[in-house]
Amino acid sequence: MNQYAIILAAGKGTRMKSDLPKVLHQVTGKPMVNHVVSATRAINPEKTIVIVGHGATEVLGVLPEYIGYVKQEEQLGTGHAVKIAESLLKDLKGTTLVIAGDTPLIRPESLVDLFEYHQSENATATILTAIAEDPTGYGRIIREEGHVAKIVEQKDANDFEKSVQEINTGTYVFDNQALFDALSNITTDNAQGEYYLTDVIEILKRNDEKIGAFVLDDFEESIGVNDRIALSQAEKIMRHRINRQHMVNGVTLIDPETTYIDSDVEIGYDTIIEPNVVITGKTVIGRDVRITSGSRIEDATLAHHTEIRNSTVEYSVLKEGANVGPYAHLRPSTVLHEDVHVGNFVEVKASSLGVGTKAGHLTYIGNATVGDGVNFGAGTITVNYDGKNKFNTEIEDYAFIGSNSTLIAPLSIGKNAITTAGSVITTDVLQDDVAFGRARQTNKSGRAKNLPSYHED
Structure with a gap:
């Protein structure tokens, strides 16, 4: 039998106190609505329809292309939100998740x-329920002889009903045609003047249809995020799940409580991650990688046997054996090939560093293509920006860049070439050349005695 999914995502989320639509607030680096979309894929729906409203353009912008949608122009309740999907689903046979x-x-x-x-x-409708330690504020599931009799909202519950701990999570499965038939009969005859989806359950019950209730094993799964407090709770729970799964998969997290890993991150076994590390986006990390305390990695690819020491890596690629840090910064579009070393206070941006190349200290490499086995001395700068345009520097294999060299792009430095320490290099250096680009030193004998700072022993 065909299966369908309707995801309700039209609300503003007033209690979030935000210009951002509620469902776009992120949990572990992914909009909440995308977590729900990912979960619904497990039932292989023929169609997934998202009901959008507030911030519709923004919400649609994060959804996969295969998702259908209907816009709820006025937020008139959950029943109304589902009803407006009837043009896409009403005549279809099957089972629908809401x-x-x-x-x-x-x-x-x-x-x-x-x-x-x-x-x-063989139910016509099934309610997803949970057992809440404190059910205050939730609709209660009232059973008779084990079967669902009704859903009672908090404000309408008597003392006995308030004591019931089984709550309505707001997730349902319906026979699709029965759902839309019942929706045509719901009204706004309630305190809020809205169309309630729960009224469908009452209508089906009156028609002697079978109503089931499936109880979640874990109440935490049912949490709806309506404010920043609930958002932080969801974040904490999801991070615990993510970290636990990585550890099950063979990753060592020295202190999981201070390790922040987003939902879509992949990590190979035997990788060790120290405390206070943040790994975000669609980062992919290989096997036997070490990431030390204080590092931040965003949308990067780290091959096997790489190492990041107290550094920031953004939208970059490290090939096998490359190592970075401490206190280095790899900016977007950086590629470090095998066994590259980028050390203390080195910044690399939009550059490719060849196999075995080393930049150990206090260096900036931007918009550069660097060959194999190149050595950068401390304080080297590729001057790639004239205030208006970016220019490229090309450095061929085994060149040696002396400390405090300033390389003015556009520039090419040939294979095995050398720039001497303290040089400003403005023209191309050919293969095997040594380039001097500094003023000649002149010593003035005895002149120091004439200076105010002179101290005679």
Whole structure:
């Protein structure tokens, strides 16, 4: 039987106190709605429809291309939000998941189990429920002889109903045609003047349809994010899951509580990550990598046996055996080939450094193509910007760049060439040449005695 998914993502999220639509607030580096989209993929829906409203253009901008959408011009309740999807789904046979886009902690496995339960019970509708230690504020699931009798909202509950700990998570599975038939009969006859999706359950119940309730194993999965406090809770829970899975996969996290790894990061086994490390975006890290305390890595690719020591790496690639730091900064579009060493206070931007090249200290390399086995002395600068345009520097294999060399691009330095320490190099240096670009030193005998700073022993 075909399966479909409707994701509710139209709300502004007033309690977030933000110009950003609520479902775009990120948890572990990914918008909440994208976590939900990822989870729904586990049920292989034929169609996934996102209901957008506030900030619709921004929300659609982060969604995968295969996602369909309908815009809810007025936010008139959850029932209304689902109803406007009828043009895309109403006449289809199958089973439809309805889930909120602000529930980023739901696991794919739980949605699979929900569908399996729904089908095994031959239910018309199944409510995903959870057991809350403190159910205050949630709709309660009231059962009779083990079967769902009704959902009672907090404000309408009597003392007994308030004591019930089984709560409605706001996620449902419906027979698709029964869902839209019932939606045509819901009204706004309630305190909020809105169309409630929960009214569908009452309508189906009155029609003697079977209503099931599947209980989550973990209440945390049901958390809906409505404010910054809940956002921080979701972040903490998700990071715990992510870190635990990496450790299960053979990664050593010295202190998981202070290690921040985003959802889409991949890490190979035998990698060791020290405390206070942040790894974000779609970073891919190989095997037997070491990342020391204080490092930040964003959307980078680190091959096997690389090392990052207390450094920042952004949108860069390290080939096998390369090492960086301490206190280095790799900026976007940097490639370090095998066994490259970039050391203390070295910055590299939009450059490629060949196999075995070394820049150990206090150096800036920007817009440069550097060959194999090149050595940069301390204080080297590639001068790549004239205030308006960027220019490239090309340095061929085994060149030796003396300390405090200033290389004025555009510039080419040939194979095995040498620039002497303290040189300003403005013209190309050919293969095997030695380039001097500094003023001749002149010593004035005895002149120091005439200076104010002179101290006679």
